[in-house]
Amino acid sequence: MIKRIIVFLILATIGYFLVGVVSQIPFGEDRNNVGDYYIEKTPTELKVSNAVTAIVVNYRGFDTLGEVTVLFLAATGLSSIMYRRRRKGEKQIRAKLPSSRIIQIGSQILFPLIVLLGAYVFIHGHLSPGGGFQGGAIIATATLLMLISYRKFKVNHNVISWIESIAGVVFVTVGFVGLILGMTFLENFLPTGELNDLLSGGIIGIIYVAVGFKVASELAGVIDTVLLNNRPEAKNEN
């Protein structure tokens, strides 16, 4: 009972201060001018046609670095929790039965197409919707398709961790080059090129390719860890 009263008091306090702040803002009126600035400056200053990408990678690049770090920590934590030492003679099996022929042939046809789509999405991140996170997630989905179609399909964790490390180092290095050249961290130091060209937008292309590789390898590693470290003998039989 006392606990509930305390919770209610805390909620009432938070609500009181929130109402105090929110009531100052006029309803239905946009007082925020930063959106107009972005929409106006992105095509002229940065030569990037996708304003979302310009905000995510250039104006808010440090936040993106934080997000990538969060994803990396989540993948590492999951691996350390799910890791299980094999008993002697125990095989790494993913499924008891192989999947059907139709699924195998279909995923063989679809796998390169999905990888191509993912690569397209993160290479053209500054021109069309999408970017590093989306492209990486799409490539991880392709890996998932192969993992559930073929029991013997293996993801090499050494290669994955190398790709991931190199991509992360590239991201941070691009940030520090800006510092070395006398600008701020992650500021654009390359020529911006022409609007709507593939090689435009300065550092955005480099960073998004790095983020795409990093996200794809991390998510593929997560799926492979979860799929391999299961316990088929503990499965309920009903």
Add this chain to the structure above:
Amino acid sequence: MNWLVIPVFALVILTIGSAIYAVISKNLLYAVVATGLVSLGLSLFFFILQAPDVALTEAAIGVALTTIIFIITIRNTTDKEKCCDKKTSYVEMKKGDDK
């Protein structure tokens, strides 16, 4: 009246209906598939509301990856919702699992 509203309304009903079904379903596997449907509807909504970046993310992560990770978890544990009964304590639940 614009006739294009009708498929959007159908999408709204599908999304909200799957969300409600995911909550009330006793079988966790059905609930996970319904959650995937909610994500699918959401990604279409993001696309309709002109946010294709978010729609791509939602389609790849919400529909595919999250659903698959939940399904793998269900495969390793159980798909019955046992803890919804307040009278069964946690110890009894563990006993029931060992059968």
